Amino acid sequence: DAGITQSPRHKVTETGTPVTLRCHQTENHRYMYWYRQDPGHGLRLIHYSYGVKDTDKGEVSDGYSVSRSKTEDFLLTLESATSSQTSVYFCAISGTGTDYNYGYTFGSGTRLTVV
Amino acid sequence: AQKVTQAQTEISVVEKEDVTLDCVYETRDTTYYLFWYKQPPSGELVFLIRRNSFDEQNEISGRYSWNFQKSTSSFNFTITASQVVDSAVYFCALSERAKTSYDKVIFGPGTSLSVIP
Numbered sequence: 001d002a003g004i005t006q007s008p009r010h011k012v013t014e015t016g017t018p019v020t021l022r023c024h025q026t027e028n029h030r031y032m033y034w035y036r037q038d039p040g041h042g043l044r045l046i047h048y049s050y051g052v053k054d055t056d057k058g059e060v061s062d063g064y065s066v067s068r069s070k071t072e073d074f075l076l077t078l079e080s081a082t083s084s085q086t087s088v089y090f091c092a093i094s095g096t097g098t099d100y101n102y103g104y105t106f107g108s109g110t111r112l113t114v115v
Numbered sequence: 116a117q118k119v120t121q122a123q124t125e126i127s128v129v130e131k132e133d134v135t136l137d138c139v140y141e142t143r144d145t146t147y148y149l150f151w152y153k154q155p156p157s158g159e160l161v162f163l164i165r166r167n168s169f170d171e172q173n174e175i176s177g178r179y180s181w182n183f184q185k186s187t188s189s190f191n192f193t194i195t196a197s198q199v200v201d202s203a204v205y206f207c208a209l210s211e212r213a214k215t216s217y218d219k220v221i222f223g224p225g226t227s228l229s230v231i232p
Contacts, residue, residue: 106160
């Protein structure tokens with residue numbers, strides 16, 4: 001029982017095409033995040049969501065959009081993929097409560113190559 | 116501003132050696148959380164530990180131990196009797212109490228540990 005799954009795991013796409021990555025959680029967590037991981041840059045936040053239809057930008061949001069129509073699903077869309085968006089994308093979830101910030105649980109990642 | 120520094124980019128040790136991964140953080144908040152994550156060669160990110168700023172007690176979990184020192188803003192991670200399976204990239208991370216609408220977490224650049232048999 002993974003709790004959080006990403007799809008697809010691998011994708012190769014052409015420059016200029018739209019791409020959508022999906023993150024699905026079964027933990028009913030409020031917060032969901034999209035990160036990208038690149039050599040020399042570590043993990044950088046793209047977008048995050050703090051509830052259904054509530055989303056906001058992270059530090060590297062240009063060229064990306066997100067949507068969250070259900071608690072369990074958080075979609076990341078590259079409107080027109082560019083080679084600079086070749087990366088490994090991680091989705092993460094976190095819960096909140098009286099014991100604030102349990103830390104993230106990450107998905108397995110999506111390796112995206114834009115050719 | 117928040118910042119996490121992991122000065123060791125790569126470390127190589129021989130199996131059964133002890134190794135310490137350094138993490139130094141910067142924050143102006145008095146309430147914050149520190150984390151360590153492991154990323155093995157398979158690529159997934161695995162949560163190892165969470166520590167809040169009010170709890171300076173060191174923690175031991177099997178061969179892993181963590182030393183949290185607020186006086187030096189450090190949260191170091193030691194692996195005792197290292198094993199090949201410990202080979203991974205290890206990330207230290209910092210989260211401040213939310214002033215925004217999400218659990219903002221800043222990750223360090225990571226330390227790549229290679230354990231040689």
